[in-house]
Structure formats: C-alpha cells, structure tokens
Amino acid sequence: MFQDRAIEKYTMVPGHHQGTCASPKDQSIKLRADETIYSEGEYALAIYQVEAGAVRIYRLTSNGQRHILSFCGKGEWFGLESGNVRTDFAEAICETRLRSFRTNQEAVVPIDLLHIALTNLAKAQCKQLIISEQSALKRLAAFVQEMADRHPEDAEFDMMMSRSDIADYLGLTVETVARSFTKLREKRILRLAGKSQRMVRLLDRDALIALTI
Amino acid sequence: MFQDRAIEKYTMVPGHHQGTCASPKDQSIKLRADETIYSEGEYALAIYQVEAGAVRIYRLTSNGQRHILSFCGKGEWFGLESGNVRTDFAEAICETRLRSFRTNQEAVVPIDLLHIALTNLAKAQCKQLIISEQSALKRLAAFVQEMADRHPEDAEFDMMMSRSDIADYLGLTVETVARSFTKLREKRILRLAGKSQRMVRLLDRDALIALTI
DNA sequence: CGTCCTCTTGAACTATCTCAACAGTAGTGG
DNA sequence: CCACTACTGTTGAGATAGTTCAAGAGGACG
Structure with missing residues (x-):
C-alpha cells in the first residue's frame, strides 16, 4: 500500500x-x-x-x-x-x-x-545535547542560536516554523515554547515581530549564548 | 595541547x-x-x-x-x-x-x-525519539528494551552500565532512574539481581513494549 | 572494622504539562 | 462592509512529574 x-x-x-x-x-x-x-x-x-x-x-x-x-x-x-x-x-x-x-x-x-551522512550524524548528535538540557529556556535558547547561526549577516531573520514545529523539535509543549519566548523577550535578549511572531531580532547574542551553557 | x-x-x-x-x-x-x-x-x-x-x-x-x-x-x-x-x-x-x-x-x-555512518545516524535518530518522550518510565522502558534486544537469546542479561550512565544517557537524574526501575519491578515487568542490580531478567516483554508506545 | 561507592528511598520544591480562555489575523460568504 | 469561522499565539491556574537535598542500606576492599 x-x-x-x-x-x-x-x-x-x-x-x-x-x-x-x-x-x-x-x-x-x-x-x-x-x-x-x-x-x-x-x-x-x-x-x-x-x-x-x-x-x-x-x-x-x-x-x-x-x-x-x-x-x-x-x-x-x-x-x-x-x-x-x-x-x-x-x-x-x-x-x-x-x-x-x-x-x-x-x-x-x-x-x-x-x-x-557524517554531517547529518553530527547534526543529530548536536540536537541530542540540546534536548537533553532539562530547562525549557535553555533548549529554546539553543534553538534560537541554531537558527541565528543560519543568518550570520542579518540583524533580523524569519524562523518560518510555527510554535508547534518548535515544540515538536524540542520535546516541549506549544505553551512552554510561547512562555519561554516571552521570557527571552522580557530579558531583552530578542524581539519578535511579524504576523505570527516568527521574525526574530537578536538584541543580546552574548546573553543568549550564556543561557545555553 | x-x-x-x-x-x-x-x-x-x-x-x-x-x-x-x-x-x-x-x-x-x-x-x-x-x-x-x-x-x-x-x-x-x-x-x-x-x-x-x-x-x-x-x-x-x-x-x-x-x-x-x-x-x-x-x-x-x-x-x-x-x-x-x-x-x-x-x-x-x-x-x-x-x-x-x-x-x-x-x-x-x-x-x-x-x-x-548511516547505521550510527539511524541509532542517533532512534535515541532522539527515546529522550523526547516526556515520561521517565517510558524512557527507561525504551532503554531496557534496547538493551534486551542485544541479548535476544538470553533470559537474563547484564546491562553493565551504572545508574549514572543510564541517567546521563536518558537525560534524567540517578534518583529518577532508580525510582523508575523500582516501578518496573513493582509492575512485575523485570527482576533485578547482581551486586549492583545490573542483571536484568525480563518477566513481561509485552508489558515493557506497551510502556514504550 | 572503617571507608568508599553505588543504589535506593523520602520529603519538599519547582518546572512543565494540562486544561481553559482570550487576542490577533486571515479567509469566507452573506 | 460585517459577521463567522479557523488557526496561531499568548496567558492563567491547577495538577503532576521530576529534580534537589538528605539519609540510609548494602557490598567491596584495604
């Protein structure tokens, strides 16, 4: 079939x-x-x-x-x-x-x-480290950093994926992803824009990296 | 250096x-x-x-x-x-x-x-699914099943790794691993033996698989 | 026999999940 | 143009599961 x-x-x-x-x-x-x-x-x-x-x-x-x-x-x-x-x-x-x-x-x-194959293996291992992080904020920070690394030249970039995509990627629920995004906003680490809040402007890259450690 | x-x-x-x-x-x-x-x-x-x-x-x-x-x-x-x-x-x-x-x-x-490389990639992807499971019991059940699959002929096998190894593998603490093992014992899914409780005898393989779903 | 290590168990705390409600946007059709 | 629906994202409150801290049991070994 x-x-x-x-x-x-x-x-x-x-x-x-x-x-x-x-x-x-x-x-x-x-x-x-x-x-x-x-x-x-x-x-x-x-x-x-x-x-x-x-x-x-x-x-x-x-x-x-x-x-x-x-x-x-x-x-x-x-x-x-x-x-x-x-x-x-x-x-x-x-x-x-x-x-x-x-x-x-x-x-x-x-x-x-x-x-x-080896590049994809390295990617999979890197992701294992991200989702082994117990804190939701850490996982999201690692995810945002991963996304930001794909746009090194741009001050602002479009994540494109929905909160549900991010949740299913990080092993969290949509609600905790949304809550963690607001925490990142409150910490002045990033600003969200666009119709579905998928445009990210990084304000404090060092603070973001500090979170992932 | x-x-x-x-x-x-x-x-x-x-x-x-x-x-x-x-x-x-x-x-x-x-x-x-x-x-x-x-x-x-x-x-x-x-x-x-x-x-x-x-x-x-x-x-x-x-x-x-x-x-x-x-x-x-x-x-x-x-x-x-x-x-x-x-x-x-x-x-x-x-x-x-x-x-x-x-x-x-x-x-x-x-x-x-x-x-x-592709075999290791498949292994890494399979592990991603295991540690994305939110329940500790599910993760441990998946781990035990993975270990049991390496000894298909034996009724009893030695996991060899410590609780700390298992915890660092599943992204849990040693205590929750121990607690989850006792839950599996209480459910009569397995029996533990040996000096450090690393010998596993599977009593109910179907119930174990049911847990991982 | 004391020390060390691993495993287990208890109790309190905390973070996430779950359920629920609401806001904003887009598209549809009257 | 305005309801109506559908979808996505956000926020709140309570339940729940895991972490953390602490203590104790058991074996190994000098």
Whole structure:
C-alpha cells in the first residue's frame, strides 16, 4: 500500500517541476508551504539538497505524536537513509526549492554521500545535547542560536516554523515554547515581530549564548 | 595541547595490545572497565569495532555535565567523525575487546564507511525519539528494551552500565532512574539481581513494549 | 572494622504539562 | 462592509512529574 503511493508520488515529481521551471536542465523542485516531499514507507529513490526555504524531517510515534528530527535550511542535504524505504516524513516548512539526486543510478556529478551522512550524524548528535538540557529556556535558547547561526549577516531573520514545529523539535509543549519566548523577550535578549511572531531580532547574542551553557 | 596528548595516547596503543595478545596478526585491543579509548580534541586516526564488552560515547558540556550519546555493544562501530579531531570521549564500560582500523591509510580489507555512518545516524535518530518522550518510565522502558534486544537469546542479561550512565544517557537524574526501575519491578515487568542490580531478567516483554508506545 | 561507592528511598520544591480562555489575523460568504 | 469561522499565539491556574537535598542500606576492599 505504501509502495504504490510512493511510486505514484515519485512519478509526479517531473510534472511538478515542469510546471515551475523554464529551462529543462534546471532540475529544481518547487514546493509550497506544508507540501510533502516524501512519507514514511515510500521507496527511498533520491536525496535532496535545499536551494531555498526550509524542510522539516519528522516521525510519527504509534500514539500519534510528532517528533521533528531536524530542520534543513539552505545548502543542507536530507533523504539519505540506511535502507531503501523511508523511515520518516519530509515536508516543506515554507515556499521551498530543492534539487533532487537519484541514489540508485550512477551520478554524473559524484556526490560525497559519506560526507553528507557524517554531517547529518553530527547534526543529530548536536540536537541530542540540546534536548537533553532539562530547562525549557535553555533548549529554546539553543534553538534560537541554531537558527541565528543560519543568518550570520542579518540583524533580523524569519524562523518560518510555527510554535508547534518548535515544540515538536524540542520535546516541549506549544505553551512552554510561547512562555519561554516571552521570557527571552522580557530579558531583552530578542524581539519578535511579524504576523505570527516568527521574525526574530537578536538584541543580546552574548546573553543568549550564556543561557545555553 | 590536545594534539600532543592525542599522539602520545595513540602511540601507546600498540604497546597496549602487545601485552594482551599472543599472536602478532591479532589486532584486537583489550581494555579494563572505565579505560579511555580516546578523548575530545585528539586526532581521529582510527575507527573501532566492539568485539566483546561495551563502550560509552559521551560529551562534556561547558558546565561540566556529561551526556552519553550512545552505548556500543558487540559488533557495533564507533569513532567515525566528520573532522579529523575527536568531538567526544570513548570509554570502555566493562572489560572490553576492540578491533581498530586506521582511517587515513588505505584499508587492506575495505570497510563500508557509509554503511557505518548511516547505521550510527539511524541509532542517533532512534535515541532522539527515546529522550523526547516526556515520561521517565517510558524512557527507561525504551532503554531496557534496547538493551534486551542485544541479548535476544538470553533470559537474563547484564546491562553493565551504572545508574549514572543510564541517567546521563536518558537525560534524567540517578534518583529518577532508580525510582523508575523500582516501578518496573513493582509492575512485575523485570527482576533485578547482581551486586549492583545490573542483571536484568525480563518477566513481561509485552508489558515493557506497551510502556514504550 | 572503617571507608568508599553505588543504589535506593523520602520529603519538599519547582518546572512543565494540562486544561481553559482570550487576542490577533486571515479567509469566507452573506 | 460585517459577521463567522479557523488557526496561531499568548496567558492563567491547577495538577503532576521530576529534580534537589538528605539519609540510609548494602557490598567491596584495604
């Protein structure tokens, strides 16, 4: 049952990018917010690199809880798995552009799969340290710092993910995430803006780092 | 400073295994309990496979807390990193035998590094799900199940690691680990034995699995 | 026999979760 | 244009689970 959907989904992809790309040599896939890239149980036929936007990788537990394993921003790779069947879900968080590479056929441009795997391993280990922090404020501080590191030049940046995404990433509830954000605001560490309070302006980076220690 | 210690440590290894191995072609390293295999900051010159015993991989945070990233049992590989400098510590939990493989020189027996990296990535992702569980009992149940899976044939097995190891692995305190173990005992899911209560006899595997859901 | 270490248990505290209400925004349709 | 709905984020109050601090039990070892 899963496999049929997987193949169907994959074969949809060419049509997908034909609609959005002018040049035939441009292999990028464009996705709207919350669009699915792949789902658990599908055949793993390709790996992806984020050209623009952001992606969430998550799993669903048997009791229906969602655990976000990682967020992938510009330049990051995802979709490389040990088996040939997907163990998780991948969705675009916002409007997103991807490049896909089939893993079964020999790549024209050789891809360093080992490097990608080790980078993702390092990311996963780093995240383990974050969610092992017992304090919610510490976890959120670490998360904000991680997000801020992706925009080193900008004074203000868009997190793009919802409070619910952040909660499922940090192993907290939406309410504690919101409360921790107001604590960061009260401490004058950051300022929130935008329609859904997802625009972050860092006021005191040192204080933020001090929190994560 | 770290590098000097690294090289010194590495050059100690041959002497180490000469003392314990009769045959010169036997490349296995023997370690006593709590002996260090490598430390943060050292040069990463080799990867290891556990032949017997168990290993803990951990990091120390700036405030001195220890976070155990993974336990490696028989057959498992560790020590493969993205950079050429160690980012974590590796220690033998009990009496342990390892095989080491230098990563810089061409291996006589080709090792599938990608497979090792992806296996470790899958392990790290699985652990993320465990420690994202909010209940301490669920986390411990998942841990016990993971340990039990390494001894599918035995009715009773030795966890080997201390309560403190388990606490630092699950992101809990020693006390809650102990309390959760007594809860598992009270629920007649397992029985503990041995001098430090590290021998586990599973009485109700289904109830254990039910807890992890 | 005393010391050390690990594990366990108790009691108080604290942080997070849960349940609930409300505010702001966007989209819909009269 | 204005209700109406839907969704997201915030805040409050009480319940709950884990931490912290403290003490004690049991084994190992000199």
